Amino acid sequence: MADTTKEGVSRRGFLSWLGLAWTAFSAAMAASGIALARFMFPNVLFEPPMSFKVGRPEEFALGVDERFKPQGVWIVKTTKEIFALSTVCTHLGCTPNWLSAEQKFKCPCHGSGYYVSGVNFEGPTPRPLERFAVFVADDGQVVVDKNRIFQYEKGQWTDPQSHILLS
Amino acid sequence: MPGLKDVMESVKESQVWKSVARNPLPSNARTRALAVLNNVFLHLHPVRAPQSGIRLKYTWCMGGLTFFVFLVEVITGILLMFYYRPTVEFAYADIIDLREQAPLGLMRELHRWGAHTMVITVWLHMMRVFMTGAYKPPREFNWVVGVVLLLLTLLLSFTGYLLPWDQLAMWAVTVGTNMARATPFVGYEGPGAALLKLGDINLVHSADDVRFALLAGRFVGEATLLRFYVLHCVAIPFVATILMAVHFWRIRKDGGISGPM
Numbered sequence: 001m002a003d004t005t006k007e008g009v010s011r012r013g014f015l016s017w018l019g020l021a022w023t024a025f026s027a028a029m030a031a032s033g034i035a036l037a038r039f040m041f042p043n044v045l046f047e048p049p050m051s052f053k054v055g056r057p058e059e060f061a062l063g064v065d066e067r068f069k070p071q072g073v074w075i076v077k078t079t080k081e082i083f084a085l086s087t088v089c090t091h092l093g094c095t096p097n098w099l100s101a102e103q104k105f106k107c108p109c110h111g112s113g114y115y116v117s118g119v120n121f122e123g124p125t126p127r128p129l130e131r132f133a134v135f136v137a138d139d140g141q142v143v144v145d146k147n148r149i150f151q152y153e154k155g156q157w158t159d160p161q162s163h164i165l166l167s
Numbered sequence: 168m169p170g171l172k173d174v175m176e177s178v179k180e181s182q183v184w185k186s187v188a189r190n191p192l193p194s195n196a197r198t199r200a201l202a203v204l205n206n207v208f209l210h211l212h213p214v215r216a217p218q219s220g221i222r223l224k225y226t227w228c229m230g231g232l233t234f235f236v237f238l239v240e241v242i243t244g245i246l247l248m249f250y251y252r253p254t255v256e257f258a259y260a261d262i263i264d265l266r267e268q269a270p271l272g273l274m275r276e277l278h279r280w281g282a283h284t285m286v287i288t289v290w291l292h293m294m295r296v297f298m299t300g301a302y303k304p305p306r307e308f309n310w311v312v313g314v315v316l317l318l319l320t321l322l323l324s325f326t327g328y329l330l331p332w333d334q335l336a337m338w339a340v341t342v343g344t345n346m347a348r349a350t351p352f353v354g355y356e357g358p359g360a361a362l363l364k365l366g367d368i369n370l371v372h373s374a375d376d377v378r379f380a381l382l383a384g385r386f387v388g389e390a391t392l393l394r395f396y397v398l399h400c401v402a403i404p405f406v407a408t409i410l411m412a413v414h415f416w417r418i419r420k421d422g423g424i425s426g427p428m
């Protein structure tokens with residue numbers, strides 16, 4: 001190249017090095033930005049486990065069992081089936097109360113009401129409570145798996161994992 | 168016997184006084200301007216204000232009042248931090264302690280009422296700026312800075328609301344943050360989130376979406392309390408302070424408070 005100066009670095013060469021340096025610098029800044037964002041997502045949660053055992057099917061009485069409400073489920077037993085209802089109101093996420101005299105779940109936040117089945121019938125909520133996966137483990141105990149959700153409005157309550165059929 | 172005047176004279180002659188105050192007491196337009204320019208706090212303020220700009224009927228002094236209430240919040244907030252511990256075990260009890268046992272139980276009330284007041288004055292200030300057309304060029308950018316300040320004010324209120332850790336706080340924040348579930352693409356119930364899939368694995372779910380980052384968990388818990396505490400006491404005030412400095416500086420650089428049409 002003819003435009004090499006006495007010092008040995010051409011203008012063009014200098015500019016392309018500068019471009020490379022800026023590119024590398026921007027890439028490093030972008031990477032550290034992503035790493036910083038990742039910092040806000042904890043790896044370990046101090047929350048109850050998502051999957052747990054609740055006891056044998058025959059141990060449950062007919063109706064709503066409130067013992068596992070702290071873990072976020074009501075275990076409901078009918079003459080036909082056992083299922084696990086989520087305690088999270090499908091309106092905006094408060095925890096409804098089980099009113100046994102009125103046989104309904106009633107949310108204190110904005111008044112949504114649900115039947116024992118979890119289907120909504122009053123208040124602002126747009127859809128029924130969600131159900132979690134349930135199955136009987138090898139030791140005969142019912143396992144609730146909150147990682148898998150079954151929604152009535154999507155026709156998922158007929159899924160074999162959404163309930164335990166009693167025969 | 169030396170009179171008060173002589174004492175003042177000798178104080179002003181002293182090296183200590185001269186080292187702190189760089190200018191003599193302002194006595195004319197020039198020295199008054201110098202006093203403003205040479206002071207780190209005053210220099211954000213314009214050296215001169217047009218007479219129309221300081222009419223109470225024009226500004227309602229609403230921006231100034233908002234800033235004043237912000238200062239009240241900073242001072243009372245720092246004082247509350249001496250008693251309050253952001254943990255599930257202590258948070259609620261410390262709030263009760265602040266009200267019932269700590270000297271000047273008024274402090275917490277001041278902070279709470281101040282928070283409400285600031286939200287009200289910041290809206291009124293925005294309304295005044297809108298009604299007087301003060302957002303027009305060259306002040307468009309300061310309007311934008313103002314919108315961010317409004318957002319930060321509301322976020323300060325929201326994050327502070329969780330700290331008493333009572334039923335109201337828990338569920339208000341549960342309900343409030345649940346809306347983040349519906350954020351497009353980055354909230355797990357939002358539009359587009361269901362499209363982000365690898366095979367049948369959801370990439371955006373309840374343990375990695377924006378709400379999760381906000382709560383540091385799947386629901387409002389101790390990690391959330393700590394996160395909101397840090398946002399409320401450090402992060403948001405830090406950003407708001409910087410933006411207020413920019414806001415005030417821009418008023419000055421945009422030619423002072425706007426005049427009548």
Ligand code: HEM
Nearest residue numbers: 226228230231233234293301309310313314316317424425
């Ligand atoms: C933390 C919140 C805020 C503080 C402390 C603040 C403070 C101030 C102060 C002290 C003034 C001088 C005039 C006056 O007092 O009215 C001012 C002017 C102004 N503010 Fe704000 N402000 C805030 C939020 C906002 C918001 C939400 C907006 C609108 C979106 C806004 C837009 C403006 C504009 C455009 C001016 C110039 C007005 C003029 O020249 O007449 N500010 N602000």
Ligand code: FES
Nearest residue numbers: 089091092107110
């Ligand atoms: S959150 Fe239950 S009714 Fe609104």
